[in-house]
Amino acid sequence: MGFQLQCYRNLNSKLGFSDAIVEINEVALRELINSGKQFKFGSYIKKLSDTHGIIVDYSNSPDILNVKMAGSYLVTVYTEFELFLHEFKDDYNMLNNNKCDFKEKNGSKLEQIYEKYYPIFNYKRDLNFKIAEYYRLCRNKIIHSKFDSSLEKSSQRHIMIYKNLKK
16 A cells, blocks of 8 residues: 555545444434334324433424435535545645645635645546535535525536536
8 A cells, every 4th residue: 555644544434434323323214214104203203202311302204304314414424524625734734844724714625725735737627526516515505504695506506517427
């Protein structure tokens, strides 16, 4: 195995751990939904809530629960990716005696990495960059309930790009 930055090894480890947690959650969620089919779902949740001493105020359908959990999985993975970008910046700076930091608090950290460390690469046409940006915008849409209209337009543009990539 060749040289790898510590941030890359950390990312693989964290994603493996996150993947295991997602799988456990998914098994538990499917078991909950299957067990709840015998009863009205809200009543079943109330029964479990009482049994475990956890106050749960949830009377929505299991379908909404599935969608919200899927969104949380995406947010978890993208958060790990963004932490990786911060660690990459730190590792790169340490190895090259740089003191670069992210200029913009908001916006694409990946784009800032490319601009600082590899500006000659036409990253905006790169499929991996487009996919990462697509998931960044999806994550933003999931997290921010009042989604900025300019981000909404950008998200729609990336969705169209993603659909075109599949062709």
